[in-house]
Amino acid sequence: MSGKAPLPSLTGHRLKTRKRDEKKQYDPLGFRDAIFEGLSETKGDLEAVFRYLDSAGSKLDYRRYGVNLIEVLIAGGLLAPGGIIVTDGDPPHKTETCLFECCTPGDLEGLKAFDQVFIQLMRRYKYLEKMHEEEMNKILVSLKGFSHDERTVLAQITALWLASGQIPATLLPILINEHQVKDGTALEFLLEVLSTLKSEKGGTAVINVIKKSGMESSLMDFFPAHNQQQTKENFAKTFSARDLPEVVSFKKQQEEQQRRLKVQRQLKVAITEEKPSKEIVDILIKNSIPESDSVVMIWSCVMSAIEWSKKEDLLQDQALRHIRRHVPLFEAFSSNSRSELVLLNKIQEFCYDNMNFLKIFNKIILLLYKTDVLSEDVILKWYRESHSQRGWSVFMDQMKKFIEWLEKAEEESDDDEDDD
Incomplete structure (x- = not known):
C-alpha cells in the first residue's frame, strides 16, 4: 500500500525574516544624535542648515521621526511632557542651532530668517506640515517649561506661522488650560501672538485669526477667574495696553450679538404664545434695540x-x-x-x-x-x-x-x- 510522502520537517532550521518584513527599532535618541552631528557642521549658517536637513531626509527617516525633528528645531532637543529637554543618552542633549538659541525676542528679521528653514523644509517634505501641527499641539500646553524669552520667541514665530498658514488658528484654544491660565502664561502668550500678528498683517488679520480659532466666546477664559480679573473693564484695559483695541471692539460686538439673540428668543416665544402686542413691543423697548433692527427681528420671529x-x-x-x-x-x-x-x-x-x-x-x-x-x-x-x-x-x-x-x-x- 503506497501512502503520501511525508512533508519535510523544519525542526532545527532557523527561519529567516524577509528584509521587507524587518522592523527597525524606534530610536529617537539615535535620530537626535545624528541630527546634532549634522547641525554641528553648519556653524549656525541657516542656508547650510536647510541644505543639510534637505539631504538628510531620506537617510534619517523624517516620516518616522518628523515630530522629533520639529522639537529639535524649536527647542534644541527632544521634549518630555511639560516642555523639559530629554537628557537620556550620551551628551550633548541640546543643540544651539534651534529657534530658542538663534532668535531673540523682538528680532522679527531674525525670526523670519529662521522661519525660512521651516518653510523650505515643509515644501520639500509635505508630510512634515501635519507633524508640525501635532507638535505645536503638545508645545502649546507646555509653555511653563520654557523661559520667558523662549515663550516670547515662540509666540512671535507662532504669529508668523498663523499669518502664512503654516499652522491653523484652531490650535490657539489649547492654550486655555488651568495651570497656564492661573499664572497668566496663556494670556501673555496670546497677547504676544496677536500683537505680533497685527504688526505684520494689520488688525483685520487679528480678528480673522480669532474667528478661525473658534475663540470668539472664550477670550475671557484666558483671564484667571480669581481676583475679579474676568471683567469687561480688565479685558479692555489689558488688550488696549497691547495696542489691540480691535479685539476690545470685537468682544463688545460679540456680546451685543449674544444679547440680541437672547432678545430674539424671548420675542419668538412671546409671538408664538400670542402674547398681547404691547407686551411684545415692551420687550424690544426695554432692551433698547434700535427701531430698524427691531422691525427686522419682528419679521423674522413672526414668519x-x-x-x-x-x-x-x-x-x-x-x-x-x-x-x-x-x-x-x-x-x-x-x-x-x-x-x-x-x-x-x-x-x-x-x-x-x-x-x-x-x-x-x-x-x-x-x-x-x-x-x-x-x-x-x-x-x-x-x-x-x-x-x-x-x-x-x-x-x-x-x-x-x-x-x-x-x-x-x-x-x-x-x-x-x-x-x-
Whole structure:
C-alpha cells in the first residue's frame, strides 16, 4: 500500500525574516544624535542648515521621526511632557542651532530668517506640515517649561506661522488650560501672538485669526477667574495696553450679538404664545434695540412662529392672515422711512430665500401699504434705487402695475398742489 510522502520537517532550521518584513527599532535618541552631528557642521549658517536637513531626509527617516525633528528645531532637543529637554543618552542633549538659541525676542528679521528653514523644509517634505501641527499641539500646553524669552520667541514665530498658514488658528484654544491660565502664561502668550500678528498683517488679520480659532466666546477664559480679573473693564484695559483695541471692539460686538439673540428668543416665544402686542413691543423697548433692527427681528420671529402650508394655493391666504394679525407690531417699529426701507428689503430677501413666498411678494407689500406700515414714498424709493439685487427681475415684474399706480397717484398729487 503506497501512502503520501511525508512533508519535510523544519525542526532545527532557523527561519529567516524577509528584509521587507524587518522592523527597525524606534530610536529617537539615535535620530537626535545624528541630527546634532549634522547641525554641528553648519556653524549656525541657516542656508547650510536647510541644505543639510534637505539631504538628510531620506537617510534619517523624517516620516518616522518628523515630530522629533520639529522639537529639535524649536527647542534644541527632544521634549518630555511639560516642555523639559530629554537628557537620556550620551551628551550633548541640546543643540544651539534651534529657534530658542538663534532668535531673540523682538528680532522679527531674525525670526523670519529662521522661519525660512521651516518653510523650505515643509515644501520639500509635505508630510512634515501635519507633524508640525501635532507638535505645536503638545508645545502649546507646555509653555511653563520654557523661559520667558523662549515663550516670547515662540509666540512671535507662532504669529508668523498663523499669518502664512503654516499652522491653523484652531490650535490657539489649547492654550486655555488651568495651570497656564492661573499664572497668566496663556494670556501673555496670546497677547504676544496677536500683537505680533497685527504688526505684520494689520488688525483685520487679528480678528480673522480669532474667528478661525473658534475663540470668539472664550477670550475671557484666558483671564484667571480669581481676583475679579474676568471683567469687561480688565479685558479692555489689558488688550488696549497691547495696542489691540480691535479685539476690545470685537468682544463688545460679540456680546451685543449674544444679547440680541437672547432678545430674539424671548420675542419668538412671546409671538408664538400670542402674547398681547404691547407686551411684545415692551420687550424690544426695554432692551433698547434700535427701531430698524427691531422691525427686522419682528419679521423674522413672526414668519418663523407657525408651520407654513406646503400647498401653494393655501399658502397665500395663510401668509396674509398671519401677517395682518401682527400689523400692530410692524406699525410700532416703522415710524420712519429708514425702518420701512429696512423692512421692505428684509421681506424681499425672505421671499427670495423661501421660494414658496416668491409669488406673493407683491401681495405682502400691498397689505402693508394698505395698513399704513409702508408708505408710498418708501415703496417708490425701494423700487427706483434702494432694492436688493437678489431676485430683482422677478420682484420688478410683480410690482410693476402697483408702482405705475403709485406713480400716477404721485403725479396727480403734484398737479393738485400746483393748482393750489
